Amino acid sequence: MRNFYKRITYMLFVILLPGYSFLNAQKFNNEIPIPYLMTGNDFEIDISGGQHNFDPNGTVSEINMNVPLATYCYNKTGQPGNEQMSYLGPTLIFTKDEHLTFDIENNLPDGANTTVHWHGLNIPGEMDGGPHQVISNASNWAPYFNVIDQVQTAWYHTHLMDLTTEQVIRGLAGLLIVEDPDNDPLYSELPTDYGENDFPIIIQEKGFVLDSTTTPPTATAIKAGEKPGNGPYTLINGVVGGYLNVPPEIVRLRILNGSPRKMFHIALSTQLQAPSDFTSMWMVATGGGYVDVPRPTDSTLMSVGDRREFLVDFSQFSDGDTLYMSNLSVPQDANYGTTKGDALMAFVVDYGLSSSNPLTSIPANLVEYNLAPGPVFQTREKELNGTGGSGNVWTIDGTPMDLAVINDTVLVNTKEKWVIHNATNKSHPFHIHKVQFQVVEYEGKVGMIDTTATYTYPDLPDELFGYKDVQLIRPGATLTFEARFDSFPGPLQANWGYMYHCHILTHEDTSMMHQFVVVDSADFYTGITSIPGTERLSIYPNPADDVVSIEGKFEESGVLRIYDIY
Numbered sequence: 001m002r003n004f005y006k007r008i009t010y011m012l013f014v015i016l017l018p019g020y021s022f023l024n025a026q027k028f029n030n031e032i033p034i035p036y037l038m039t040g041n042d043f044e045i046d047i048s049g050g051q052h053n054f055d056p057n058g059t060v061s062e063i064n065m066n067v068p069l070a071t072y073c074y075n076k077t078g079q080p081g082n083e084q085m086s087y088l089g090p091t092l093i094f095t096k097d098e099h100l101t102f103d104i105e106n107n108l109p110d111g112a113n114t115t116v117h118w119h120g121l122n123i124p125g126e127m128d129g130g131p132h133q134v135i136s137n138a139s140n141w142a143p144y145f146n147v148i149d150q151v152q153t154a155w156y157h158t159h160l161m162d163l164t165t166e167q168v169i170r171g172l173a174g175l176l177i178v179e180d181p182d183n184d185p186l187y188s189e190l191p192t193d194y195g196e197n198d199f200p201i202i203i204q205e206k207g208f209v210l211d212s213t214t215t216p217p218t219a220t221a222i223k224a225g226e227k228p229g230n231g232p233y234t235l236i237n238g239v240v241g242g243y244l245n246v247p248p249e250i251v252r253l254r255i256l257n258g259s260p261r262k263m264f265h266i267a268l269s270t271q272l273q274a275p276s277d278f279t280s281m282w283m284v285a286t287g288g289g290y291v292d293v294p295r296p297t298d299s300t301l302m303s304v305g306d307r308r309e310f311l312v313d314f315s316q317f318s319d320g321d322t323l324y325m326s327n328l329s330v331p332q333d334a335n336y337g338t339t340k341g342d343a344l345m346a347f348v349v350d351y352g353l354s355s356s357n358p359l360t361s362i363p364a365n366l367v368e369y370n371l372a373p374g375p376v377f378q379t380r381e382k383e384l385n386g387t388g389g390s391g392n393v394w395t396i397d398g399t400p401m402d403l404a405v406i407n408d409t410v411l412v413n414t415k416e417k418w419v420i421h422n423a424t425n426k427s428h429p430f431h432i433h434k435v436q437f438q439v440v441e442y443e444g445k446v447g448m449i450d451t452t453a454t455y456t457y458p459d460l461p462d463e464l465f466g467y468k469d470v471q472l473i474r475p476g477a478t479l480t481f482e483a484r485f486d487s488f489p490g491p492l493q494a495n496w497g498y499m500y501h502c503h504i505l506t507h508e509d510t511s512m513m514h515q516f517v518v519v520d521s522a523d524f525y526t527g528i529t530s531i532p533g534t535e536r537l538s539i540y541p542n543p544a545d546d547v548v549s550i551e552g553k554f555e556e557s558g559v560l561r562i563y564d565i566y
């Protein structure tokens, strides 16, 4: 009976609005969930399967998605008022200079292993949560580290070798905010009332598998070219057709593109279709922290893995006004899939809402911004190689990812210059762990700019400005960045690798990844021998004063040199 009425409603709609295609009858009637906050020094995180309704109010009725689908999530239950968290995870607040401990339990179904990577943070390699730190099914991982990073919006997600795409699509990602209430003067100046004037916006492309299993394809299928679960629909914080009620104030949006593959070129407008009149968004932070001054823009290209924070002034609108966040066109070489509908979500201005301490004007200045100090100790050149399509082989420098191979050894507490050339015919978002880099030069097409040019710091377009750990590199372009590989309290853990890779997850899962270690001078000048767990080579005892044993499996010939450094 209910379906019957629905059908009647659509018929009326078509009759009343002739000329509208079905697609244009886009509805925004799922209020976007705001992931609950977890704060403190001890974090208990339970990773499990769940059932999640991505469309609780039947927005996308053309395929009837109003059904619960199998998901993965962090902390499904146990948080008062948030028992229904069944996709993504809570927003974690890390306080600068605090020591944090974690108890992370893997209770995923079907014996699945996983990892938890803290994307954006400078922490010891053993705590990084990359492919080396596998949390086996039905067991725990207890990382610990000090928060030394700048105030920023980061995120956490699975980084399981070959299976990151599948596990992110199932739901293993969440937002992470580094705060410093005591020492950050902007903490009291910018909106920080989470869920009231400071909103997380997690954008993800989504396809739906509506058969009886709802299971995405396997890693083998991904390598054969299948793109599981990515598709034309767009989730905001885990729902399609999302809307958010906002107070008539300047609010802060912390936007994360947590998609498996797709770039989003986002803009705000009161126009739903073919928007041309845009509302300014003032960029106040990139992934690694604040920029120098609020930078106004009509639109911004968010590549996979990117975070950006914006201020938007909703006080200029009337009660009940609706703004749409649209996805404008992206360059063809950065297009990894179409988008259904004209807009990703809606913002509804609600004069019944207000925050306790509203911001009334956009600040003139934020922070002082300079390149990291120190001379460049070493320059590295990398090339992104490969082609898509059948076989789907993407690499860095022509060599596929090998967990047993250390691709780069970096001397701790130095500044390096990395030069990354994209020799492929597609755009790739380059991501590096541990550091926040600063672009010093970029040659080629950039962001939405389709003409080739050379940009040198400080004359950079907004697309290249700020502290970053991800930068989209267009085909033929060369990115040059500087980064400090600084130490942190506690041991270096020099033989645990950090990843650098393309953040299109299907590319990462198909070999477009390498790893580096950060070592002290003894290891830097003599070389380190192995990465734990890969069992290619072991030397013991270390240090030794009499007998040294060397064990390992060798599949190729080479020279092994042993130095006495004392």
Ligand SMILES: [Cu+2]
Pocket: 394, 427, 428, 429, 502, 503, 504, 507, 508, 512
């Ligand atoms: Cu890529």
